[in-house]
Amino acid sequence: MITSEVQEAYELAKKAYAKYGIDTDRVLDQLKNIKISLHCWQGDDVRGFINKDQALTGGIAVTGNYPGAARTPDELRQDLEKAFSLIPGKHKLNLHAIYVDTDEKIDFDEIEPRHYQKWVEWAKEQGLGLDFNPTCFSHPKADDGFTLSHPNKEIRDFWIEHCKRSRKIGEYFGKETGQTCVTNIWIPDGYKDIPVDRLAPRKRLEEALDEIFEEEIDPKFNLDAVESKLFGIGSESYVVGSHEFYIGYALTRNKLICLDMGHFHPTETVSNKLSALSLYSNGMLLHVSRPVRWDSDHVVIMDDELQEIARELVVNNLLEKTYIGLDFFDGSINRVAAWVIGARSMLKALLRAFLEPIELLKEMELKGDYTSRLALREEFKSYPFGAVWDYYCASQGVPVREEWLAEVKNYEKEVLLKRI
Ligand SMILES: C[C@H](O)[C@H](O)[C@@H](O)C(=O)CO
Numbered sequence: 001m002i003t004s005e006v007q008e009a010y011e012l013a014k015k016a017y018a019k020y021g022i023d024t025d026r027v028l029d030q031l032k033n034i035k036i037s038l039h040c041w042q043g044d045d046v047r048g049f050i051n052k053d054q055a056l057t058g059g060i061a062v063t064g065n066y067p068g069a070a071r072t073p074d075e076l077r078q079d080l081e082k083a084f085s086l087i088p089g090k091h092k093l094n095l096h097a098i099y100v101d102t103d104e105k106i107d108f109d110e111i112e113p114r115h116y117q118k119w120v121e122w123a124k125e126q127g128l129g130l131d132f133n134p135t136c137f138s139h140p141k142a143d144d145g146f147t148l149s150h151p152n153k154e155i156r157d158f159w160i161e162h163c164k165r166s167r168k169i170g171e172y173f174g175k176e177t178g179q180t181c182v183t184n185i186w187i188p189d190g191y192k193d194i195p196v197d198r199l200a201p202r203k204r205l206e207e208a209l210d211e212i213f214e215e216e217i218d219p220k221f222n223l224d225a226v227e228s229k230l231f232g233i234g235s236e237s238y239v240v241g242s243h244e245f246y247i248g249y250a251l252t253r254n255k256l257i258c259l260d261m262g263h264f265h266p267t268e269t270v271s272n273k274l275s276a277l278s279l280y281s282n283g284m285l286l287h288v289s290r291p292v293r294w295d296s297d298h299v300v301i302m303d304d305e306l307q308e309i310a311r312e313l314v315v316n317n318l319l320e321k322t323y324i325g326l327d328f329f330d331g332s333i334n335r336v337a338a339w340v341i342g343a344r345s346m347l348k349a350l351l352r353a354f355l356e357p358i359e360l361l362k363e364m365e366l367k368g369d370y371t372s373r374l375a376l377r378e379e380f381k382s383y384p385f386g387a388v389w390d391y392y393c394a395s396q397g398v399p400v401r402e403e404w405l406a407e408v409k410n411y412e413k414e415v416l417l418k419r420i
C-alpha cells in the first residue's frame with residue numbers, strides 16, 4: 001500500500017528530478033527489469049546438503065555463529081521466500097551444486113538435473129530465475145588445493161565431469177524457468193608458497209575448461225562464466241585462475257567474465273574494469289561483495305565502490321550485458337537480514353545512478369568544467385532519492401524503509417530460533 005506520506009514525498013522528489021529532465025516513473029520501470037541473483041550460500045554458511053559433515057574448504061571462510069542457519073533445502077527455501085518478500089522486484093536464485101535436494105547419496109561427479117528438481121518447481125512457483133555453480137571445493141578430492149588444474153589426471157577428470165554436469169543442470173534450469181541460467185566456474189587452485197612452474201597448472205586448467213565447454217549449449221538456456229581470484233587462504237602466492245588467465249580465456253572462448261569485488265588487490269576496483277572489458281567481452285557477471293582488508297565477503301552496503309559500479313552499469317548502458325549476483329557470507333548476523341541488506345543496497349545504488357543527470361554531467365566533463373561536475377555530483381548525493389526508493393518499495397508491495405527489519409525479527413523469533 002502506498003501511504004499518502006510516501007506518495008506526497010514521491011511527488012516532491014519527482015518535481016526535483018524533473019528539473020533536470022529525469023523522469024522518475026521511467027526510472028522505476030527500468031529498475032523493475034533488473035534482476036539480482038541472490039546466492040543461496042548466505043543462508044547456511046556455504047555448507048550445502050550433499051555431504052553435511054564436510055567442512056568448508058577452498059580457502060574461503062565464514063565466521064560467526066548466529067542462530068538459525070538453514071539445515072535442509074526446505075528451510076533454506078523458507079528463508080529465501082522471506083528474504084525475497086522484503087526485496088522489491090522479481091529476481092533470481094543462485095544455487096551451488098552442493099545444494100542438491102535428494103535423498104540419494106551421490107558424489108559431485110554424479111549430479112543430475114533431477115537432484116535439483118524441487119528447486120526448479122519452487123522457482124517456477126515463485127517466478128524466480130535460477131543460476132548455477134559447480135562446487136570445486138569442500139570435497140576430499142580438493143583437499144590438496146587443486147581441482148581442474150590438478151597434476152593427477154584422475155582427479156582432474158573428476159572435476160571436469162562435475163563441471164560438465166553442472167552446465168547440463170544450468171541448461172535444465174534455463175529450459176524450465178524460461179530465464180537464461182548463468183553457470184559460473186570458480187576453482188580455488190593455487191599454491192601457498194612461491195611456485196617453480198606457474199605455466200603448467202594454467203595449461204592444465206585451459207585444457208580442462210576446453211573439455212568442459214566442448215558440448216555446445218544453447219545460450220538461450222545457459223551461459224558460462226569464469227571467475228578469477230588474486231589469492232585465497234592457502235593460495236597466497238599463486239592462483240592458477242588469475243584475472244589475466246580468465247580474461248584471455250573468456251575473450252577467446254566467448255565466455256562471460258566474472259568479476260568478484262573481493263578478488264583483486266585492495267587498491268584495484270571492479271568499477272574501473274567494466275568499461276574496458278565491455279569493449280571486448282560479450283558479457284560480464286558481477287559477484288557483488290564487500291572485501292574488508294581481504295576477500296572477507298562482508299554483507300554488501302551502499303558504499304562508494306558499490307555506487308561507482310552502479311554508475312558504470314547505468315552510464316555506459318551495460319545492464320543488458322551484465323549479470324548481477326551477490327556473493328557474501330556472514331554468519332555473525334541474521335542470515336535473512338544479510339540477504340535483504342545486500343540486495344536492497346544493490347538496488348538502491350542502481351536507483352541512485354539512474355537518478356543522476358548523466359547527459360549534463362558528460363557535457364560538463366567534455367567541456368572541461370570539472371568544478372561543475374564535482375559540485376553537481378556532490379549536490380545530487382542529497383537529492384531525495386530516498387523518497388523515490390520508498391515509493392518503489394511501496395508500489396512493489398514490500399516494506400518501506402526499515403519496516404522490513406521488524407518482519408525479520410519476528411521471523412527470527414517464530415522460525416529461526418526454533419531450529420535447535
Ligand atoms: C561460494 C562461491 O562459489 C565463492 O564465493 C566464489 O564465488 C568466490 O568468490 C570464492 O572466493
Ligand SMILES: [Mn+2]
Pocket residue numbers: 186227260287327
Ligand atoms: Mn565470487
